[in-house]
Amino acid sequence: MNKENLIPSSSEIVEEAEKESPNADINKIHSETFELIKKYRERYYKKKVENFFSREILINLSKEIREKIEKELLKPIRVDEIEYSNFMEETSRRISQTFQVLSGNIAELCVERELIKIGLIFGVNYLKKIERTDFIIFHPEKTKFKKRHRVEVKNVKLRERGTRGLAFDGDSMIGFFNQPSEFTASNVEVIEEHCKKTGGFCYVPQKL
Helix, strand or coil, X not given: CECCCCECCHHHHHHHHHHHCCCCCHHHHHHHHHHHHHXXXXXXXXXXXXXXXXXXXXXXXXXXXHHHHHHHHCCCEEXXXXXXXXXXXXXXXXXHHHHHHHHHHHHXXXXXXXXXXXXXXXXXCEEEEECCEEEEEEECCHHHCCEEEEEEEEEECCHHHHHHHHHHHCCEEEEEECCHHXXXXXXXXXXXXXXHHHCCCEECCCCC
């Protein structure tokens, strides 16, 4: 983990979740990683605030100083050649972008964990991130397969890209969704019809 950023990589977060719950199923592991993300996010913000209040102008919080704090918070800043309107915008945007990538990577690692648990080997029985899909599983193996199956992994929200991605780039879909309202009758119908054609499945956590 990068000690300066206080944010582990997606694989480190999954490993940490597995240490806490080594025998957990895929939903439990994914849930644990979400809690870990929240923990590291809180730590990130806390460090940002600590760094800010360690500035010399904040030693005495008089009225004058408080006005200076407000002015400082609203002052435009430049980080890595990118200009932000203020300190808060830079913090929120950076952390949002970081955890969006982390969240997607973690969902894929949770799925790969299940493939490995049933004995599949990367490069032999499955490949990742090729031909515009997340996983391709080969039967019996890649070098002499009789069948292959594409699996799309989606995280948090289905949106149109979920059904569209399944239609073009996947035979099955595994999703860690948290918005039941997205699963309208028409969306479910589209997914079911596609899975009938491909012999695929759409895995959605039980609470939905």
